[in-house]
Amino acid sequence: MGMDTAVSSTGARARTRRAILDAGTAVLAQNPTASLADVAAAAGVGRTTVHRYFAERSDLVDAIGMDVLDKIGAATDRARPDDGPALTALERICQEYFELGESLAIIFDESMAATWNWESWEEDTEADRALARLVDRGREEGTLDGRLDTDWIVQVLWSLLYVAWQRNRGGDTKHNALSLCLYTLRKSVGAPS
Amino acid sequence: MGMDTAVSSTGARARTRRAILDAGTAVLAQNPTASLADVAAAAGVGRTTVHRYFAERSDLVDAIGMDVLDKIGAATDRARPDDGPALTALERICQEYFELGESLAIIFDESMAATWNWESWEEDTEADRALARLVDRGREEGTLDGRLDTDWIVQVLWSLLYVAWQRNRGGDTKHNALSLCLYTLRKSVGAPS
DNA sequence: CGAAAATGGAACAGCGATGTTCTACTGCCG
DNA sequence: CGGCAGTAGAACATCGCTGTTCCATTTTCG
Known part of the structure; x- marks a missing residue:
């Protein structure tokens, strides 16, 4: 119909x-x-x-955006953000997101977001909410650093992913880049010892 | 003449x-x-x-690139990268770079580097070398995390700066954004406790 | 003041990307 | 076998940005 x-x-x-x-x-x-x-x-x-x-070009760009959001949603689900210690769950999310590869650059790039007409772009995805929930939980649990607010932790996660992916592009092993990423993530947003 | x-x-x-x-x-x-x-x-x-x-447009872009490199060079000098403990010096560098503001985005952006014809762009600046020297020193001193290689530490520094600057744009206080940035930098690249 | 330097704006040609239309070709399925 | 969905490619009009030229006006400075 x-x-x-x-x-x-x-x-x-x-x-x-x-x-x-x-x-x-x-x-x-x-x-x-x-x-x-x-x-x-x-x-x-x-x-x-x-x-x-x-x-139009913008239609393609929007569709790509939606597609990436879908992939992020699926990756978030696979990571089971509500299971186990928050820091561990965050590491799982990091691993899953890392596998998204090229798509990371799409999300991160601002010049892409600039040409974004799309209505429901600013509003949070279910995945965004799940991630925020996870971080909140971690800060209350004490497995994540309470001195860092939720937004900051999320941003740091994304930027570490971006840096790791660039390193992967630069010829380094996927495994190597991911290891550095996870190690640094634990240190930076984990609870201070 | x-x-x-x-x-x-x-x-x-x-x-x-x-x-x-x-x-x-x-x-x-x-x-x-x-x-x-x-x-x-x-x-x-x-x-x-x-x-x-x-x-031509590329002339402007090149000139901006050189200008930003000059600013980075000056900022690096002001931070006295060879004085005192490496971690402290790295924090000084972080503070100085943070003040560069908009210029950070220029450096970070890839689509800019894509249109870069400029000859001496790939080769390291004196500031790049000074920074690498500083990080090397810190890893030997033990004030920086030896499990992270020099490149990674430098990349993390830049990405944290970028995230902090975005946060600053987003309405947060400069002081607040910088504090988070420095705190996270210490935790992530400092020697494990 | 008066000349030289510096600027703004209009006008123009060229270029590449975009978006559209039309025609012809290919492969698939009934 | 014949129709049909899907496609490639050529051709075309359009648009915005670029880079250039020319002239009138303003600014600067001796």
Whole structure:
């Protein structure tokens, strides 16, 4: 009835859409000002096909944003933020987020957020709330540093992830980068000893 | 003799140049793809005047880059990186860098570095070397965490500065943001207790 | 004051990205 | 086999930014 905007009939549409979305994420993560022709080339489709799926550039950017938010949501769920000691749960979240790879750059990049028309962008996701809840819990438990407020801890987590991912790009091992990230996270936001 | 590219005759040229450079830093820090018209408006000069000082966009971007590097160099000197315990010196550096404000975003932003033609950009500045020297010293002294390599510590410093500056923008007190930054820096890169 | 320096603004051409339309090709499924 | 969904690619108009030129005006300074 025209309501099937999410799932398409043949499945070919869905596959192409995913290819464009993934290519778009990869390309725009490296260069937020890349042209749609670049995205099309990376996705292995024609430039007009991109426009067939996303009328305007902003539509593509918004869709990528939503897609990344979905991935973050799924990653957050996998990390079981409400299980066990808060610091341990935070480490699990860190590991899961680290696996998101290129998507991290999308979230972190400001020049992307600048061109974001999207309505429900400023408002918190369920994942945001879960993370905030987790940090709050940790501060009350005493496993996280009470001298640091919740926002700060969340920001530090993201920035450490970003730095670790850059290091990964720079040729270092994934395992190595993640280890440094987790170790530093524990030290910086964990309760002082 | 045409060699006076640095200092100009009247001093009016120097003032205008500074205005454009400062405005350019502020504007491009917030939006790396801002037009030269935006920069001109922010500087309070005509668009053609900008082109009179910087023939191409890349010339302006390069000049801003050099300017920021100069500021970082001066800030590093003020922090006396070779005096006293390494951790204390690193805190002084953190304070000085924090004062650089908008310029931090310029350094941190990748989409800026992408459009950077500039020759001597990859190679280390004297400030970079001084900072690396300081961190090395700290790791040998035992005041910095030997389990973290020098590069990582430097990266963490920059990312904490970036997060703190964002927080400052977000309405928080400078003092508050800097305190959090320094406290977190000590905890994260200081020697484990 | 008066000349030189510096500026603002209009006007223009060029360029690359965007978004649209149309045509022809491919592969899939009934 | 024949129709149909999906696609590529060419062609086109448009738009905003860039870089340049020219001229009138203002500022600076001797």
